[in-house]
Amino acid sequence: MGKYRGWLIAILVLLMAATWVIVRTPARLGLDLRGGAQLTLQVQTTDKVPQITPQVLAAVQGVVQRRIDGLGVAEAVVQTAGDDKLLVQLPGVTDPEQAERILKGTAQLLFAAQKPGTETQLQIERQLQSQLLLEQAQLLAEQAQNANNPEAQKEIEAKLAKNRESLEKSQQAIASLFTPSDLTGAMLKEAFASPVAPGSPNWSVIVRFDSQGAELFAQLTKEIAGTGRSLGIFLDDRLISAPTVAVEYAETGIVGGSAEISGGFTAQSANDLAIQLQGGALPVPLEVVENRTVGASLGQDSIRDSLYAGLAGLVLVLIFMVAYYRLPGLIADIALILYAIFTYAAFLLFGVTLTLPGIAGFILSIGMAVDANVLIFERTREELRAGKTLYRSVESGFDRAFASILDSNVTTLIACAALFALGTGFVRGFAVTLAIGIGISMFTALTCSRTFLFYAISIPSLRKPNWFCPKLESLR
């Protein structure tokens, strides 16, 4: 009996921990539930880029990320999917028209020389731009905080639109200070981050051009070397870097087609710039191959309907168990409720994004979680009918049913694994929720209900075989 008390305490502690997790962690809802747009972009191969390598994909992801950031959508996510696809999630966007347009074009990397006499102006404009970007980040954070306040939301959105407009203007102002050259990203062979000296915390970005690019680069650097004017590097019309060229290159320019951009880079920032440059050097078009957009209230409707439906089903299962299995049924019900709480807490803990199919998987797993208990209780009844004592019957019910429970759960897990390995997007979400559910149901159906049941039959007034198997006497 002391053994079961220990388990009881452990289960209680787990329950408190799970409740704490549920109260403290907000649920991560998928776009199909909270409303928003999800775009799948496929990177197209060209003659120049016949194969999409992971490096190419990472570079394109960088380009897409930056363009999406430019849209000013809170909590936008860009991730790779498969070998040649990118997944873009835009929460709250009801018509991804703008996003689709800006994503379709290939990245344009341009090199330009600063016009003479614009040094102070550039400094002012760049300062203004960084201020605006800071403001944008603040507004986005505010927007995420006030997600449930539509009035504040509107106000912030208006501010964001204004901010975007100013950013656009400042971008144009900066661009007008430069004279574009013929040197473009197509002539850039590679760009990578490297420490200035081995082990140094200071990093720089190395760029290499092809022969035509090398020539143009030499011309361009010769023009501005030592003047204090900078070499503007524009990606999609936005200035991403403006290094100056040292005076020693004034005669010939930087020759050899290779250069090092240095000055205050950390490993991280050097790498970011290198990825941007690589992305700009990639003339690969993107195609929107999938677009799934759901309005926010449409998503809320479906979450509500499905949740109510699932809860109704759960209540029916609970009633059935008590009606059919009596006392063990009641204990199975407690285990089932624990199962629901633990599983939901696990979803939150692992950061599982809840989608509609995911919720369906969860509800389904509740129905399946009963299976183990049904197996055990049926077995217990058989043993009781065969004339064994209550304690022995319950014990062999658990022991004998275990092999079946294990086998059936492993086979379901195999199907889950196949779904996870070969599925995409929400299919994977479904597989994960189902697999977590199966794992936890093994615990609740075996350990929890075993503990409760043995604890119950340790209390003499509950030790009534009839409460385990009705009409037992007439059967014997």
Added chain:
Amino acid sequence: MSFSVNRQRSLWWGLSLVVILSGLGAMAISWASLGSPLRLGLDFIGGTRLQFELACSAMQTCSQPIDIDAVRQVLNQQGLGNSSLQIIDQDGVSIRTVPLDVDQRTRLSDALAQKLGDFDPQKTQIETVGPTLGEEILRSGLLALLVSFIGITIYLTLRFQFDYACFALVALVHDVLLTTGVFAILGLVAGVEIDSLFIVALLTIIGFSVNDTVVIYDRVRETLKLNPDLGIKEVVDQAVVQTLGRSINTTLTTLLPLITIFIFGGDTLRYFALALIIGFTTGAYSSIFIASTLLAWWRDRQPPRPATNTLETTPTP
């Protein structure tokens, strides 16, 4: 023993065969008329589905319901005459077209808004799947199905024996065929399309249905161990009867939430729930009536193992 599955096995086999054959027949008809055994949805063949609801609907101030002819007219003007469309609750419309790019789509929604009035962006739904992606989804789905068949067969061979695993597989194929057959019929009769969720449903059915089979096999193995002299038919009969309560109850508790989702749940999950309801029901059926009787039939045909290592004489023809 009052109930014996083996006694009427030709009845059970015949019943399954009839349903499966009519499903296959429906698939053949679909193949002839639609070019695929099932009515494939957006996810697999690509296309665009747009759903709009008038903004006035929320305030209930719409002067009149959406006129389907007006929508058809706009579609014709855009050169999308052969799209399918459906009016939803008077103030909403759902349009299914070939894949549209962003320009075509914007032009269409603008033209519709001009003709019908402003739409509520919070109620809008846009789905576009490119045709190549659709093929990929279908291919990976079928591959997942195959992989789980193989995985389950291997596991069952390890836990039981190869012939057990084979008949469990037959039962699984039975369930998948039956469910797809029903959806082929639904596709022909009611225009029901299958999407990615259908493949998910099939895989879930496999995982669940094999449970029932495993539980019965487990009991067969146990009974065989306890009574080595009993004939296989009797053993299987006993195992089925002993696990019958469990099979029915588990299926029932799993079906309860599915039935509530089917009746009350959102549109997205309705046919998903239906596929699972059909699959789980046939899964229980095939475990009780097909996998078990096949096993008994097969083992019965096998010559009894020689008790000693005497040489067997080959029968002369």
